[in-house]
Amino acid sequence: MRAALCFSHFQLSRCQIHTFAGSWWKKVHNFSRKGENSSKFQSLGPNICSLHGGHSKRLNNIEGKNIISRRVNNIGQQMANLTQSSLNSSRVEISECKSVHIEQKIVENEDITKPITIIVFDTETSGLKRKDDRIIEIALQDLSGGENSTFQTLVNPDKIVTNSNIHGISEDMVDLPEVPRMEALIPILVQYVKSRQKPGGQVLFISHNCKSFDFPFLINEFRRCFYEIPSDWHFLDAMSLARAVKKAEGSELSSISLQSLREYYKIPLIGEAHRAMADVNVLAQVLQKMTHDLKLTVSGLLKSYAFTETIDNSKKKKNSR
DNA sequence: GGCCCTCTTTAGGGCCTT
Numbered sequence: 001m002r003a004a005l006c007f008s009h010f011q012l013s014r015c016q017i018h019t020f021a022g023s024w025w026k027k028v029h030n031f032s033r034k035g036e037n038s039s040k041f042q043s044l045g046p047n048i049c050s051l052h053g054g055h056s057k058r059l060n061n062i063e064g065k066n067i068i069s070r071r072v073n074n075i076g077q078q079m080a081n082l083t084q085s086s087l088n089s090s091r092v093e094i095s096e097c098k099s100v101h102i103e104q105k106i107v108e109n110e111d112i113t114k115p116i117t118i119i120v121f122d123t124e125t126s127g128l129k130r131k132d133d134r135i136i137e138i139a140l141q142d143l144s145g146g147e148n149s150t151f152q153t154l155v156n157p158d159k160i161v162t163n164s165n166i167h168g169i170s171e172d173m174v175d176l177p178e179v180p181r182m183e184a185l186i187p188i189l190v191q192y193v194k195s196r197q198k199p200g201g202q203v204l205f206i207s208h209n210c211k212s213f214d215f216p217f218l219i220n221e222f223r224r225c226f227y228e229i230p231s232d233w234h235f236l237d238a239m240s241l242a243r244a245v246k247k248a249e250g251s252e253l254s255s256i257s258l259q260s261l262r263e264y265y266k267i268p269l270i271g272e273a274h275r276a277m278a279d280v281n282v283l284a285q286v287l288q289k290m291t292h293d294l295k296l297t298v299s300g301l302l303k304s305y306a307f308t309e310t311i312d313n314s315k316k317k318k319n320s321r
Numbered sequence: 322g323g324c325c326c327t328c329t330t331t332a333g334g335g336c337c338t339t
Contacts, residue, residue, distance in 0.1 A: 125339050130322075133339075166339055212323045213338040239337070243325070257337060274339075 017148045017192070115201035118143045119193065120287065122207055122279040123214045124167045126157050130216045134159055135182065136174050137167070138189070139276035141284055142196045151192050152277045156181045167274040183225040190230060202232040208258045208283055210237040238283060241290045248293070258282060265289040
């Protein structure tokens with residue numbers, strides 16, 4: 001009902017917001033918390049990739065607290081309070097947007113005592129080339145659960161979809177008036193995420209192969225549409241955890257693909273594979289298993305699986321070889 | 322494209338994402 005109200009407000013019935021019952025993050029990481037609302041996060045810095053300025057640097061030994069997400073009971077009211085002006089305010093004109101180089105910056109001087117909202121996400125695209133291809137579907141799941149904890153929508157890429165055989169998303173499905181284009185979707189997406197954030201808090205996005213795939217695609221879409229990624233959005237690649245699980249002694253994990261992880265942990269597939277929300281559901285459960293196997297607290301997760309350098313720097317390093 | 326591994330490091334191949 002509230003979701004309907006939200007979309008009525010935004011005239012976006014084409015997007016879907018659902019309730020995700022329960023929070024596995026709470027259950028799995030209870031051992032890292034002293035109290036229901038006062039999880040200790042020892043370090044956020046070294047492991048989180050952000051987009052705001054400054055050089056790539058590590059932050060060490062900084063303590064912070066995370067208040068695990070509580071159900072946002074008043075989301076309907078929050079969304080209803082969003083005004084067009086607030087939507088417009090999230091739009092940042094970029095006078096010079098000639099470069100599409102991806103610059104990942106490690107969080108610097110970030111106040112990590114701020115509460116964190118952890119969102120698993122996945123994108124389906126029209127192909128693998130980040131410069132030429134576009135996002136055609138995106139799905140998000142806030143691991144804190146509660147009402148409106150998931151968001152998913154198809155996206156009209158305004159270009160040919162050549163890989164329908166992979167995800168089953170055809171041009172007929174996205175080339176429809178009710179399917180938003182990215183430039184229309186971005187402010188909605190930003191506001192949805194904002195509705196999941198705790199006051200003054202930050203957001204950690206996790207996806208499989210985030211660093212090399214979902215993140216660059218997302219950045220390119222934002223830049224193409226003359227938006228900036230909010231400075232309090234941070235990213236983490238779940239594939240790093242998969243490598244650690246595979247490398248662990250006695251592990252029988254055959255590969256670090258999401259499918260192998262799903263089979264390894266005997267997680268049933270709900271929906272079609274290679275559809276964004278289905279993959280998000282799988283990754284959310286895989287994350288639970290991997291962090292358990294690796295005995296990772298949230299702070300440990302963040303400490304050990306950081307982005308430590310920019311993609312641009314990596315490119316320079318590679319080219320210099 | 323980024324990451325990891327190795328038959329490596331003055332490099333190259335395979336995996337993963339769609």
